[in-house]
Amino acid sequence: MAPAVEVIRRPGTTPGAPVAPSSAAPTPSPTPRPTPRPTPVAPSAPAAEAAPRATPAPRPTPGVAPTPRPGGLSPMPPRPSMPVAPTGASAAPPRPAPSPAGPATTPGVPPRPSGASAPGFTPGASRPPPRGPGVGGPPRSGGPPGRFAPRPSTPRPPPTPEQILALATREHVPARIAKGELEGKMKARIWRKLHAEEAKRFDQVYELMGQTPGLSLGDAFGILQSGLTVQEFMARKERSQRKAAIKQARGQVDNALVADFLGAFIEQKTELSVVLAERSLLDTLLAEEAIAFTFERTGRLEKLQVVLIARRGDWERLMPNLERDAKLTQKPAQVARQPDKRPYSDPRPFLPHIGQTVKLVLRNGITVEAPLLRVGRFDVLLGEPGHELFIPLHALLRFDAPPAPAEAASGDAAESKPDAAG
DSSP, X not given: OOOOOXXXXXXXXXXXXXXXXXXXXXXXXXXXXOOOOOOXXXXXXXXXXXXXXXXXOOOOBTTBOOOOOOOSSOOOOOOOOOXXXXXXXXXXXXXXXXXXXXEOOOTTSOOOXXXXXXXXXXXXXXXXXXXXXXXXXXXXXXXXXXXXXXXXXXOOOOOOHHHHHHHHHHHTOOHHHHHHHHTTSSOHHHHHHHOHHHHHHHHHHHHHXXXXXXXXXXXXXXXXXXXXXXXXXXXXXXXXXXXXXXXXXXXXXXXXXXXXXXXXXXXXXXXXXXXOSSOEEEEEEEEEOSSEEEETTTEEEEGGGOOEEEEHHHHHHHGGGOEEOHHHHHSOOOOOSSGGGSSOOOSGGGGGGTTSEXXXXXXTSEEEEEEXXXXXXXXXXXXXXXXXXXXXXXXXXXXXXXXXXXXXXXXXXHHHHHHHHO
């Protein structure tokens, strides 16, 4: 079927009117006829069946010279078209030219509103872009969800510590990165690319953990940072743990009764016998500090040098009957500066023996056997009330006590109540 071609004819000219230039080929103007009245025709009638009729010329108006207007659409640049000769009924009817009285219509063709264009086409409007999935409006049925549409997914269960540890060990990454990958966040391999230097250290740490069974991740990092061997680092760690345990143990013991005992010496200006490693002093206590005593004549004396403190009369009466170790008397044992290296630093083992007669061997060879009265954080009191002996824990080399009785489980708490309440 040949395409329909619309032929536009130039309207007839009025005598005396100027001729409008036109690029179209000259066509013979039909004889002017009166404008026919539009007759409605059913839209189903094809336009090709209508016979071509001549367009009547505009009716002149007295006094005003009509200006002819070019018919059809606005001038546009020429474009190539297929030349089709209008033959017979296949030629499209010409479009009537507008007239001053109103648009002329062709009988048999329904009138078109002014300014209207072909159905489905709007002049000056561009074709709307194709709508993709997720851009404007609901997604198409059966297609993938839109870019901004919520993805329906079931919540994944939180990762277990075993899963995190297994992934961190396999990928040589921190536990937080392994947990993030299991939660759907950054992959472990991406983290290793972004943090190559830190990933190299983790490779060394996990290699060391593989060579030393039972080594934790924190200990492996400590070994690499300190430069120590595994044995040296573990020994230092054990000492640190002992120091922390001793500090915690001292905090669980009340020191009020021992502090009051020394405070009474200071207040009453009591003359004391201060036993050191190789000699004894007669002096008066003026003040007590955290690591030292201050005496009236001797001055400031470090506590680690003190072995025993007693009233002058009590010590003179007790000294002739004491047992001594000849070797320690000639060469007293040294006191370690670190509490974890001393024989006795934890006061808690002495608490169950309060009220019992115990035997203590001091570092200068003196052996004291007397009832245990009170236990403090750093010292113990032996003897009878009013005749006490003050002995620091750092001066002890050996501690011997009788076995606790069967009811000690219930009696120990009762015996330690005065020390805690004081």
